[in-house]
Amino acid sequence: MKQTSYQDICVFDLKFKNSLGLAAGLDKNGDYMDSFASLGFGFIEVGTVTPKPQYGNSKPRLYRDKSSKAIINKMGFNNKGVNHLVNKLKKRRSDIPVGVSIGKNADTPNNLAHADYLYCLDKVFKYAHYIAINISSPNTEGLREFEIKDELANLIKTLKARQLYLTKKDEYKPLLVKISPDNNEKNIENICEILLKFSIDGLICTNTSINHNHSSGSGGLSGQPLMESSTETLRMARKFLGKEFPIIASGGVMSKGDYQNKIDAGADLVQIYTGFIYEGPKLIDDILNH
Ligand SMILES: Cc1cc2nc3c(=O)[nH]c(=O)nc-3n(C[C@H](O)[C@H](O)[C@H](O)COP(=O)(O)O)c2cc1C
Numbered sequence: 001m002k003q004t005s006y007q008d009i010c011v012f013d014l015k016f017k018n019s020l021g022l023a024a025g026l027d028k029n030g031d032y033m034d035s036f037a038s039l040g041f042g043f044i045e046v047g048t049v050t051p052k053p054q055y056g057n058s059k060p061r062l063y064r065d066k067s068s069k070a071i072i073n074k075m076g077f078n079n080k081g082v083n084h085l086v087n088k089l090k091k092r093r094s095d096i097p098v099g100v101s102i103g104k105n106a107d108t109p110n111n112l113a114h115a116d117y118l119y120c121l122d123k124v125f126k127y128a129h130y131i132a133i134n135i136s137s138p139n140t141e142g143l144r145e146f147e148i149k150d151e152l153a154n155l156i157k158t159l160k161a162r163q164l165y166l167t168k169k170d171e172y173k174p175l176l177v178k179i180s181p182d183n184n185e186k187n188i189e190n191i192c193e194i195l196l197k198f199s200i201d202g203l204i205c206t207n208t209s210i211n212h213n214h215s216s217g218s219g220g221l222s223g224q225p226l227m228e229s230s231t232e233t234l235r236m237a238r239k240f241l242g243k244e245f246p247i248i249a250s251g252g253v254m255s256k257g258d259y260q261n262k263i264d265a266g267a268d269l270v271q272i273y274t275g276f277i278y279e280g281p282k283l284i285d286d287i288l289n290h
Helices: 033-038 082-091 110-122 144-148 149-166 185-197 226-241 257-264 272-277 282-289
Strands: 002-005 009-010 014-016 018-024 043-051 063-065 069-071 098-102 132-136 175-179 201-206 220-223 247-250 269-272
Touching: 002 272, 009 132, 014 018, 018 282, 033 043, 043 082, 043 282, 069 226, 069 272, 082 098, 082 110, 098 110, 098 282, 110 132, 110 144, 132 149, 144 149, 149 272, 175 185, 185 201, 185 226, 201 226, 220 226, 220 272, 226 247, 257 269, 269 272, 269 282
Parallel strands: 018 043, 018 269, 043 098, 098 132, 132 175, 175 201, 201 247, 247 269
Antiparallel strands: 002 009, 009 014, 063 069, 069 220
16 A cells, blocks of 8 residues: 555555445445445445346344444345336436446356456446455355356456456556455465466455354354454464555454554455445444544
């Protein structure tokens, strides 16, 4: 991360007025980008979007565990489809960087998933500041298989080639990969090796965790209890990727102290989701101005 002045943070050649962002999944369709921008975020990530609109998993699919300041969700990429998001991006008035998280439809088998990612990449490329490849949601069957070395390499190779092809018509847009907090050290090392081999531009550490005992049974855990495993994943990734590789931290930031812990563990930028639900917009001010 290059910091040229207090108000000028530069990560993957993009300028940010501050290093705090909104994580993916709260504004899945880009319906509220200007509102979120007005709250003081330095950037926002919208999506995850899929080629076709889809309902997601059946309800109930969202739970709070208030005693531990956690959320358990099994939303399953409910979204209005990539075309809706592109229309919203075209009409956006705010000017902070917007990342777009892309995924695959639930009824697309994994052996055809690359076509879903390519479809979304093509559609959003012109309008996004960066594109996040989501291979770590626990709520789409088989998605995390793309965290396995060979599967990841195949997918990334295809998307990287398309990124370079699209760059002939539009300006370069960074490609990031978002991983889960449930990988062991060897898996993280393998993932990092692939990211470096194919010149991926950045990493998002992490998505939600399947390691929980919530009565809902399945779903991904976020919020305070995610902090430790998510930050440990970040620390290991930083070790394998080296000092310069851009990393966005996501997972368990509920306070300014947590934000600082992410920076200390090697994050260039930090995102919040569950902390924002529990603490409200005040958390943004607490982190940035106190
Ligand atoms: C209800 C809900 C929906 C989410 N949807 C997405 C999503 O569509 N894509 C994604 O990459 N992450 C999604 N996430 C994960 C968040 O972006 C974030 O990585 C995770 O919640 C950890 O951060 P936190 O502890 O600050 O919430 C979702 C999280 C929640 C709670």
